[in-house]
Amino acid sequence: MAGPVMVALAAFGTYGWLGKPLTADVAFPALALFNLLRFPIIMLPNQITNLINAHVALGRLRDFLAQPERDDGGGDKDAAPPLSPPGPAPGAAAAKAFAIGGGDDFGEPVISIQNGNFCWEAGKPPTLRGVNLDVARGQLIMVVGDVGSGKSSLLHALLGEMDVRSGLRFVRGTAAYTAQDPWIQNASLRANILMGALYDEDAYAETIAACALVTDLEALPAGDATEIGEKGVNLSGGQKHRVALARAVYSAADVYLLDDPLSAVDAHVGATLFDRCICGLLAGTTRVLVTHQLQYLAAADTVVVMRDGRVAEVGPYDALLAKGVDLHGVVKAGGVDEDGGASQRGSANAPRARASGEADSAASPSSPLNFANGNGHANGH
Numbered sequence: 001m002a003g004p005v006m007v008a009l010a011a012f013g014t015y016g017w018l019g020k021p022l023t024a025d026v027a028f029p030a031l032a033l034f035n036l037l038r039f040p041i042i043m044l045p046n047q048i049t050n051l052i053n054a055h056v057a058l059g060r061l062r063d064f065l066a067q068p069e070r071d072d073g074g075g076d077k078d079a080a081p082p083l084s085p086p087g088p089a090p091g092a093a094a095a096k097a098f099a100i101g102g103g104d105d106f107g108e109p110v111i112s113i114q115n116g117n118f119c120w121e122a123g124k125p126p127t128l129r130g131v132n133l134d135v136a137r138g139q140l141i142m143v144v145g146d147v148g149s150g151k152s153s154l155l156h157a158l159l160g161e162m163d164v165r166s167g168l169r170f171v172r173g174t175a176a177y178t179a180q181d182p183w184i185q186n187a188s189l190r191a192n193i194l195m196g197a198l199y200d201e202d203a204y205a206e207t208i209a210a211c212a213l214v215t216d217l218e219a220l221p222a223g224d225a226t227e228i229g230e231k232g233v234n235l236s237g238g239q240k241h242r243v244a245l246a247r248a249v250y251s252a253a254d255v256y257l258l259d260d261p262l263s264a265v266d267a268h269v270g271a272t273l274f275d276r277c278i279c280g281l282l283a284g285t286t287r288v289l290v291t292h293q294l295q296y297l298a299a300a301d302t303v304v305v306m307r308d309g310r311v312a313e314v315g316p317y318d319a320l321l322a323k324g325v326d327l328h329g330v331v332k333a334g335g336v337d338e339d340g341g342a343s344q345r346g347s348a349n350a351p352r353a354r355a356s357g358e359a360d361s362a363a364s365p366s367s368p369l370n371f372a373n374g375n376g377h378a379n380g381h
């Protein structure tokens, strides 16, 4: 508001300093002019900020558009045959039908990588080498491995974000992904979960509960209308993971690629996420879960052990144990809980019960999320 006054003072001051007499026939028209310019003068600082933001955004767009074309190896999910019939809706009934087994109704894998060699940058040695992986519909796959062994890269390869040096990969149907370092938009918490999808009260409430966000919402000043992100309330690492998970869940995709969502939460919340969300609401969908939490491995249909960019071991948990695979040894790194809870890592000796059976109490067979199916995002980033 002080802008126009300052401009008038500066103009008249300069005028006087130049030795010109400030008479009424100069001062009053000048004041009228400054009054006319009041709005543009007030807006000037905002426009300067907007111009700077536009310049930065243009730079980013230029960098993005200048990226070299990625060779997808013809394995894009759009190129893959569609799911037929449509994928099962999340819910316990679907879990019973599809959770365990080596193939879907037609024996076709939903996710497949054949002799895949993937690299992050064209011309660089491949990060993932000789990967073979078939995942049937409705399976829960858990990917474990040492730090830097290629677990996140495997998910990126499935998403088509890595160069396919050779081999084939495809993901049938829509995929939702939660990143190891979750991304939060500057918007309300609800907008961060919906990401433009239609609001369905029941589906939303179910998602919030399954992602253990109820208590967090109660603690926020304006509930789920609270602005989060850089300009709003800062969320903890664990909260960000849960918001990202909720976003993926609400998108009601066919395939979920989850990068270590249990890493930054305490034991209790981790168990809730696993039971009510991953094995509850998402039961019946195809899930690839990267995790360091060995106590959940017994609930997996297939455990994939990554080592130095290769699939070192793959098979059911019991089969790997019987084979003498040292699952403790593959996850050497400890974890730090950003929520302040104790890490649960590394307890393969006390595996949890098969969680697919627990899903009955966590998700109703007629999950309202069925309605969200048509509104889901193709990608739950």
Ligand SMILES: Nc1ncnc2c1ncn2[C@@H]1O[C@H](COP(=O)(O)OP(=O)(O)OP(=O)(O)O)[C@@H](O)[C@H]1O
Pocket (backbone or CB within 6 Å): 120, 127, 145, 146, 147, 148, 149, 150, 151, 152, 153, 154, 180
């Ligand atoms: N976005 C990226 N761009 C280039 N290289 C990457 C990228 N992400 C990972 N890498 C490289 O790929 C290799 C495997 O890393 P990746 O993140 O897949 O391991 P990880 O098993 O997920 O490890 P962690 O347990 O720490 O999450 C590493 O050498 C890493 O430097």
Ligand SMILES: [Mg+2]
Pocket (backbone or CB within 6 Å): 151, 152, 153, 180
């Ligand atoms: Mg990773």
